[in-house]
Amino acid sequence: MSFLELKNVSKSYGGTPVLRDVNLSIAEGEFVAIVGYSGQGKTTLMSLIAGLTKPDSGSLTLSGQPITGPGPDRGLVFQNYSLLPWLTVAENIELAVKAVFPDQTPAECTAHVDKYIAMVKLSHAKDRRPSQLSGGMRQRVSVARTLAINPRILLLDEPLSALDALTRANLQDEISSIWQSDRKTVVLITNSVDEALLLADRVIPLTLGPGATLAASIPIDLPRPRDRKALNHDPQFKRLRAQITEQLLGFGASRTSSTTRKLVLPDIMPENLDAPRVNRPPRRLSEEKQETVVSL
Amino acid sequence: MNSQKFDHFVRRFVDLILLPCIGLGIVLVLWSISSATWAKELPSPTKTWEASKPYVVEPFAKRGEMDQGILRFTWYSLQLVAKGYVIALLIGTPIGFFLGLSKTFTKIFDPLIQILRPVSPLAWLPLGLVLFISMGKEAGTYGALFTIAICSMWPTVLNTAVGVRAVPQDYLNVGRVLKLSRWKTLTTILLPATLPYMFTGFRLSLGISWLVIVAAEMLTGTPGVGGFLWQEYNSLIYEHIILSIIVIGVVGFILDRLMSLVESRFKTA
Ligand SMILES: Nc1ncnc2c1ncn2[C@@H]1O[C@H](COP(=O)(O)OP(=O)(O)OP(=O)(O)O)[C@@H](O)[C@H]1O
Ligand SMILES: [Mg+2]
Numbered sequence: 001m002s003f004l005e006l007k008n009v010s011k012s013y014g015g016t017p018v019l020r021d022v023n024l025s026i027a028e029g030e031f032v033a034i035v036g037y038s039g040q041g042k043t044t045l046m047s048l049i050a051g052l053t054k055p056d057s058g059s060l061t062l063s064g065q066p067i068t069g070p071g072p073d074r075g076l077v078f079q080n081y082s083l084l085p086w087l088t089v090a091e092n093i094e095l096a097v098k099a100v101f102p103d104q105t106p107a108e109c110t111a112h113v114d115k116y117i118a119m120v121k122l123s124h125a126k127d128r129r130p131s132q133l134s135g136g137m138r139q140r141v142s143v144a145r146t147l148a149i150n151p152r153i154l155l156l157d158e159p160l161s162a163l164d165a166l167t168r169a170n171l172q173d174e175i176s177s178i179w180q181s182d183r184k185t186v187v188l189i190t191n192s193v194d195e196a197l198l199l200a201d202r203v204i205p206l207t208l209g210p211g212a213t214l215a216a217s218i219p220i221d222l223p224r225p226r227d228r229k230a231l232n233h234d235p236q237f238k239r240l241r242a243q244i245t246e247q248l249l250g251f252g253a254s255r256t257s258s259t260t261r262k263l264v265l266p267d268i269m270p271e272n273l274d275a276p277r278v279n280r281p282p283r284r285l286s287e288e289k290q291e292t293v294v295s296l
Numbered sequence: 297m298n299s300q301k302f303d304h305f306v307r308r309f310v311d312l313i314l315l316p317c318i319g320l321g322i323v324l325v326l327w328s329i330s331s332a333t334w335a336k337e338l339p340s341p342t343k344t345w346e347a348s349k350p351y352v353v354e355p356f357a358k359r360g361e362m363d364q365g366i367l368r369f370t371w372y373s374l375q376l377v378a379k380g381y382v383i384a385l386l387i388g389t390p391i392g393f394f395l396g397l398s399k400t401f402t403k404i405f406d407p408l409i410q411i412l413r414p415v416s417p418l419a420w421l422p423l424g425l426v427l428f429i430s431m432g433k434e435a436g437t438y439g440a441l442f443t444i445a446i447c448s449m450w451p452t453v454l455n456t457a458v459g460v461r462a463v464p465q466d467y468l469n470v471g472r473v474l475k476l477s478r479w480k481t482l483t484t485i486l487l488p489a490t491l492p493y494m495f496t497g498f499r500l501s502l503g504i505s506w507l508v509i510v511a512a513e514m515l516t517g518t519p520g521v522g523g524f525l526w527q528e529y530n531s532l533i534y535e536h537i538i539l540s541i542i543v544i545g546v547v548g549f550i551l552d553r554l555m556s557l558v559e560s561r562f563k564t565a
Pocket of ligand 1: 013014037038
């Protein structure tokens with residue numbers, strides 16, 4: 001029996017369908033990646049699994065139990081980190097640990113928090129606030145906070161998409177090694193086919209909305225541990241990448257269209273009286289321009 | 297001192313001292329001209345200073361109930377304001393939270409608040425005196441406290457409500473995933489996230505309570521800057537009206553600066 005199971009799940013926002021008849025079944029210990037275009041309902045799918053939003057129809061179960069609301073058994077790493085800005089790194093994680101393991105002694109709790117901060121290599125920054133961290137560091141805190149509550153399933157919503165290529169590669173390796181060591185069930189949402197191929201056992205493309213749904217899943221039978229440099233020359237990797245990319249582009253081809261719209265620049269004058277005066281009459285910016293958008 | 301540092305120093309001197317002094321000078325000139333020409337009863341700046349000297353030089357002197365140093369009066373007023381202000385915060389903050397959290401609560405009370413908010417302190421005070429009439433001699437003080445509290449409460453109420461509504465859903469979702477209790481969510485997520493807004497409200501409320509104290513003291517005759525101002529007007533010592541106005545303004549300005557400092561500490565959070 002599958003661990004996480006979605007049956008005919010549909011969700012719409014204000015009349016526009018976002019997800020329609022999504023079926024998904026994930027085994028315990030499996031690493032599944034969902035790839036798709038921006039704005040097609042990937043985050044919505046994650047919120048449904050996390051229990052933060054309710055589906056309009058269909059059912060979701062985790063090891064047989066229906067998902068009715070959020071809970072710490074499903075560890076969601078939010079797309080925008082969602083760290084509390086007034087707490088330090090350690091305090092952010094501590095809040096989660098205390099909530100999930102209320103019976104720990106203060107010493108156990110501190111040790112627990114420290115362990116996960118060390119796991120994402122942030123021990124030197126544990127007393128900093130999120131605003132004093134780089135994007136990649138915030139992402140790692142967010143991952144550490146989720147790992148620290150020891151969820152049964154890890155939901156990663158584009159955890160790396162805001163990062164530069166190098167940091168991204170580093171964190172991919174970290175996620176990979178963390179997964180290798182304790183084999184948690186993981187659902188990873190990503191917009192990068194390479195990332196999906198590097199990390200996942202199975203890749204599932206999300207079709208285009210309105211009313212997106214999951215396409216047939218593609219098993220990734222590349223041997224582990226996967227080395228990113230070697231992979232680039234692996235014929236199997238190349239074949240899978242071409243297949244998935246083509247499938248994703250295929251969704252788009254049927255819908256490619258372009259719209260031209262008027263772009264009116266805002267008519268804004270500086271309100272700051274301290275601003276230095278420039279030696280020319282103030283100029284209004286209300287020029288009209290044209291903008292052509294090619295949508296995928 | 298190198299020349300760049302010196303330049304910087306000169307610019308700061310001009311900005312912070314010279315230019316404000318020019319503004320002050322213009323007012324003093326207009327004041328002198330007015331008192332010499334069309335407003336004969338208006339004491340000139342020099343006369344005002346001479347008459348105010350005993351009150352300023354010995355700011356804490358106590359010569360009689362209504363004849364005390366100006367800072368002593370200010371101190372009485374500040375104490376009264378502090379009490380009224382604390383009452384306003386204690387009542388206003390929870391109301392703001394309820395407004396921010398519950399749509400039903402908002403629908404029930406928002407119209408009422410919008411109607412009561414613009415009512416002047418001069419209108420509340422008589423009601424306050426009536427409410428506490430059984431207190432006898434203390435009715436004036438209680439009436440003043442009531443007026444200060446009810447007039448200065450609104451910015452705290454409204455800013456807190458706006459702040460609660462502005463708490464990002466993502467923060468609340470963190471709490472939901474962790475299954476925090478309602479109380480835990482309130483204290484660890486809602487409250488800290490709302491704090492910057494609350495302090496904006498607190499600062500505006502403080503400004504209003506200082507505005508109200510003067511009106512309240514004038515009408516109740518409580519000793520304080522406002523009471524002093526009104527008494528001196530009745531005794532035809534117009535210099536002291538001006539002295540009081542200046543002191544009230546300066547104290548209000550200082551209070552606002554202090555609150556801004558506190559507020560900006562929370563802004564960075
Ligand atoms: N709370 C909401 N209310 C109304 N519409 C919403 C809401 N959340 C999402 N949507 C809409 O649902 C669609 C899918 O949003 P979603 O955030 O799931 O996309 P996504 O695939 O995660 O995109 P991205 O890759 O940019 O994160 C979008 O068109 C969005 O406008
Ligand atoms: Mg998303």
